Amino acid sequence: MIYLNNSATTYPKPPEVINAISNAFLSYEGDSSRLFSGDSIDNDIISLARKKIANFFNIKKENNLIFTSGSTESLNLLIRGFEYQHRRIITTVTEHNSVLRPLYRVQKGSSIELSFIPCDGDGYIDFDVLSKEVSKPFDYFIINHASNVTGSIQNIEKIGEIVKHYNGFFIIDASQSAGAESIDIEKSNVDFIAFTGHKSLYGVSGIGGFYVSDELKKVLNPLKVGGTGVRSLEKTQPQELPFYYEAGTKNYMGILSLYHGVSFVEKTSIEAIKKHKNRMVQIAFNNLKNIKEINIVSPNVIQKGGSIFAFNVNNFTNEDIVYILKESFDIIVRSGYHCAPLMFDYIGYDKIFSRGTIRVTPSYFTTESEMESFCFAIKEIVGI
Numbered sequence: 001m002i003y004l005n006n007s008a009t010t011y012p013k014p015p016e017v018i019n020a021i022s023n024a025f026l027s028y029e030g031d032s033s034r035l036f037s038g039d040s041i042d043n044d045i046i047s048l049a050r051k052k053i054a055n056f057f058n059i060k061k062e063n064n065l066i067f068t069s070g071s072t073e074s075l076n077l078l079i080r081g082f083e084y085q086h087r088r089i090i091t092t093v094t095e096h097n098s099v100l101r102p103l104y105r106v107q108k109g110s111s112i113e114l115s116f117i118p119c120d121g122d123g124y125i126d127f128d129v130l131s132k133e134v135s136k137p138f139d140y141f142i143i144n145h146a147s148n149v150t151g152s153i154q155n156i157e158k159i160g161e162i163v164k165h166y167n168g169f170f171i172i173d174a175s176q177s178a179g180a181e182s183i184d185i186e187k188s189n190v191d192f193i194a195f196t197g198h199k200s201l202y203g204v205s206g207i208g209g210f211y212v213s214d215e216l217k218k219v220l221n222p223l224k225v226g227g228t229g230v231r232s233l234e235k236t237q238p239q240e241l242p243f244y245y246e247a248g249t250k251n252y253m254g255i256l257s258l259y260h261g262v263s264f265v266e267k268t269s270i271e272a273i274k275k276h277k278n279r280m281v282q283i284a285f286n287n288l289k290n291i292k293e294i295n296i297v298s299p300n301v302i303q304k305g306g307s308i309f310a311f312n313v314n315n316f317t318n319e320d321i322v323y324i325l326k327e328s329f330d331i332i333v334r335s336g337y338h339c340a341p342l343m344f345d346y347i348g349y350d351k352i353f354s355r356g357t358i359r360v361t362p363s364y365f366t367t368e369s370e371m372e373s374f375c376f377a378i379k380e381i382v383g384i
């Protein structure tokens with residue numbers, strides 16, 4: 001099987017991740033009920049992971065790094081736990097449904113206004129509109145760092161520089177970028193960053209988290225409360241971080257996988273991973289760009305170092321291509337709108353990219369020969 005759907009979730013995981021989890025399952029350390037039982041080994045692993053990930057994003061206070069089940073949970077807490085003041089949120093058309101649906105939910109039946117910043121045909125947001133939008137009061141400015149549709153990367157340091165002059169919080173959805181692009185909390189003036197573990201941090205699914213600034217924490221309520229292992233005699237959730245947002249038994253295996261996934265990324269280096277993925281994408285681009293039946297999404301982003309090869313094929317539905325690749329060639333890719341519905345109005349959806357796109361996403365473990373097999377399969381399907 002050739003797996004080319006790494007933007008959804010990375011496969012395979014690095015050997016150190018697999019080994020750590022297998023070993024933990026076989027030993028008493030893998031029993032999550034011991035997590036806060038005073039067993040120093042378990043507690044150490046949680047705090048070591050918190051330290052490592054905080055350091056990875058240049059977060060000075062590691063307790064401001066909170067573990068959740070992933071970006072969706074982090075973003076729900078952000079959007080639904082907030083005490084809105086100005087009742088206005090600025091976001092972009094590149095957002096994932098993990099941002100959009102919680103936003104629509106808080107907007108429903110309330111006076112909250114949503115303002116969307118458009119993007120160009122490659123998925124880069126419009127800075128002129130951004131400058132106008134931030135000049136009116138807002139609570140949140142939420143932006144998807146890396147598009148899971150075109151692969152475009154927004155300049156978060158420049159945006160953070162603009163947003164910090166206004167009285168609103170700067171939020172980043174780093175689901176696609178954590179582990180794939182370097183992120184420096186200090187340099188980007190970020191108040192909240194949502195990340196997921198099962199993509200470019202090479203952990204398992206069901207683990208992720210967020211960073212929250214001290215300022216934002218003052219007006220951001222937890223969505224769930226419960227046991228924390230500390231202050232058991234009190235009726236209310238402990239106010240101090242990370243306990244304020246971390247009620248219930250943690251995903252011990254997930255956190256362990258994240259620790260080793262981040263170690264893998266650090267050891268390999270983000271630059272080397274990025275370079276490899278772009279080299280794989282370039283193989284597809286160079287092989288298929290001159291075939292007249294094939295429409296490639298955002299070639300500019302690919303040329304700039306992007307790690308997504310998205311396309312569709314004249315006279316075929318995207319679903320048919322995905323089905324044939326799977327059934328006849330054992331190649332896994334993904335088709336559709338990739339949970340980012342608004343963006344398709346801006347990248348030419350009405351013209352050639354109807355029914356979304358076919359998305360091909362390699363990882364650090366994808367080989368040249370796998371990419372060549374994919375290109376061969378597409379040429380076969382198209383009849384070349």
Ligand SMILES: Cc1ncc(COP(=O)(O)O)c(C=O)c1O
Pocket residue numbers: 007008069070071072073096098099144146148173175176195196197208
């Ligand atoms: C841009 C973006 N945001 C949010 C998510 C949701 O992440 P999670 O799987 O951790 O809930 C994804 C995952 O597909 C994503 O690509």
